Amino acid sequence: MVEGKGEAYLLIDVGHVLTHAAYIARVEGTARLAAVAEVTTTTAAEGGLLDGVRRATANLELLVGRQILDRAGEVRQPRDGDGHGVDGVVVTASLAPLLRVALVGLTCDFSLASAVRAATLPYVSLERTVSLEGPGDAWDAEDLEALVQEPPEVLVIVGGADGGPVAPIREMGETLSTAYSLLAASQRPAVVFAGNERACRPLEATFAGVVEVSAVANVRPSPEKENLGGLQGELAHLFYKRLGRSEGLRQLGTWAGSALRHDLDALARTLRFVACRHGLARGVLGVDAGGNGCRVLWVRPRGPALNWAAPFGLGSGLGALRQRRDPTAVVRWMCHPISWAEAWDRLSNIEVRPGGVPETEEDWDLQQAALREALGATWQGAVRAWAGYAEGQAVGEADMIVARGTSFTHARTPGQAALMLLDALQPTGLVRLALDWANLLPGLSGLAERDAQAAVQVYDNDALLELGTLVAPRGVLRPGSRALRVRLTVAGEERAELDVPAGSIRRLPLGVNERGRLELYPARGLDVGLGRRGRGGVVEVRGGALGIIIDARGRPLGLPKDEEARRAALEAWQREIEQA
Structure with missing residues (x-):
């Protein structure tokens, strides 16, 4: 190109x-x-x-x-x-699996912490992190066994400031080299060293005849300095090198003289642009619900793009969801009465023949319930995995959520798409919601490298279906009691004012590209993201296909235990999300 x-x-x-x-x-x-x-x-x-x-x-x-x-x-x-x-x-x-990486280092606080940050890439799955810090700086037998029994694709070794002692790194290499020499050559991982530059040659010598060591710049050359670029570049090289070895993917990349990009990597770059362009300090949460699994990305204007993938999907990924063996899974989100056995019998057909369009109301209900369960399980895993990376911010708390995947883009109404997001992720505060309705966002990253102006113009005019702005208080109140009072003004004129009862969803009219001022007066026990429980204020909001969505069902979201009450609540929420 x-x-x-x-x-x-x-x-x-x-x-x-x-x-x-x-x-x-x-x-x-x-x-x-x-x-x-x-x-x-x-x-x-x-x-x-x-x-x-x-x-x-x-x-x-x-x-x-x-x-x-x-x-x-x-x-x-x-x-x-x-x-x-x-x-x-x-x-x-998205066909290429993530690059499986393990990190081994001397101490948790310095080199390993930097290596974890460097390896936090959209196309990397960080399988294991091993530190020799402890009594006698000795190996934990369980860690070493895991590195050998389930070898990663890439083993990254870090440790030591530049100019520091060499012996600890050499001894680490000797242990690993001996262990991996017992494996067949095809099972041995690629080894990357990103530690003390003085230890490079001694480490290479310990692995001689076993695997070749790729040396890159020290991720922590001194306690005060961090250098992540070398390791990140090598991981990118290894990932795309593997991508090129796949015949089908290689043909795909060379077919039109275009470099093939992993969609998560490309999506992260586009979401970074979105966060910077709109000044979204808390970043953008990208959600991708696919056939073989769900993936989430948390991208802020600065810092690494955090990603999490889980095998729970709406095609082949349904098997992983079934293996959780939760008898309430999926059916708890359904308005139609159906047994767990019947639900999974139907979902098994979708598992082997994904991509079909639901034919009945019950089929729509079932597939959307499965999406809620799959994405919810994925999100729970992401929240746990990201706990150490939030830097004082609530984990995954973003200013905007962008969803992709046919379950969202083929939903019969924007309201159905939004409700699936709200139920699965349970976002809080003020959040913009949007859909990558035409699956453009990954491609815009590559287009920007060729024609930045074209990429920006397409993003501005065509890429997103803006659903609107969500207001979701954190906390729980007695159903029916007043959760908050809201007043919306547009261009200086009052457009809507209402009291929102706890346990309900309400919408205020504000069209695409419209902006307004929203006054919020929450009940004492609710936090709308303005600093503390009960604090109100005035915020600038953007509209969308659904205008302003007030989700006063409470956080965490609870479903009634009684079957009839639960179905009645689900039906009420589906009606409310469609009513402006």
Whole structure:
């Protein structure tokens, strides 16, 4: 893809279940989303990933009236004088598993802490962190056994300030080298050293004949200095090198002369832009509900992008959800009376044939209930994993939530999409809600490298479906009692004022691109995010498809134990989220 200003671009995003294609074109000088297409992702038995990509692109051709592919099925580049072809292609994919990394170091507080920060990358799964800090600086037998019995793909060794003692690092290497020499060569991890530069050669010598050691800059050259770039660059290199060894993914990346990007990595870059562009100090929470699992990203203007992935999904990932063996799982979120056994019998059909459209009200209810359970379980894991990274901020507490995945984008109404988010994540305070409705956000990261102006224009005009601003007090009150009083003014004129009862959801009318001033007067036991319980105030809010959403059901959200009362509450909330 040649750098410069182009007239048309093709964005491809390949997921486990669906492949999405988007055609970006300039209209009167402004880059806009012209068309999107969606097909089922094809497997090797069905012609490989490229077959699905070509079918999605062919569907785009019908929509835009332009030829994008030539007769051989290759992309026509650059765009010709008749408007056929494109000037660049961006390909993102979620098919590649995360890079499994283990960290080993001397002390928790310095080098290992820096290594953890360096390895907190969207495409890295941090499997184990081992410190030799303790009596005699000796190995814990359980840790060493785990590193050998379940070897990571990459073993990162850190420790020592530059110029410090070499012996502790050398001894660590001798132990690990001996252990890994007993494994077949194909099972041995890649070894990266990011510690005391003086220990580099001695460590390489201990691993001679076992594995090659890649040395990068010390992540903690001195107690006062941190250097994460070298290790992060090496982990990125190893991940994308592995990506290139996958035949299907390699073909996908080279098909259009475009570098293949992992979608989480690309999504994190776009969400960072969103956080900086809108001045979102608490950052953006990205939610991706896929067929084989759910993933969440917490991206703030500064610092690492925190990610968490869990195998609970709405396709092959349903098996992991079933293995939790919670008899109340899924069905507790359903309005329709259905047994646990019947629910899982139906979900098993979805597991082997994902991507279908629900046919009945009960089917919609079941799939949305499964989404709540899958995303909720994923979110609980993320909150636990991120506890040490919040830096004084409540874990995962963001100014904006952006959701992607067909369960959200194919929901029958924006209200249904929003309610699934609220039930699964239970956000608090004031939060903007949006959907990546056309699956554009990962691709915009790659487009920005080619044509930053086009990426910004598409983001501003087409990328997000703004649902609105959520107000969700923390705390619990007696149902029916007044939770808070709200007053909305727009352009100096009062638009709405009401008392919101505890246990309910209410909406105030404020359209897309509209701004207003919202006065909040919470009950004494509720915290709306303005400093303490009972404190009110005036805040600037943005509208959306749902306007302002007041979720006064309480946090944590509790479901009635009585079956009839529970179903009645769920039905009431579904009605309320749809009523402006």
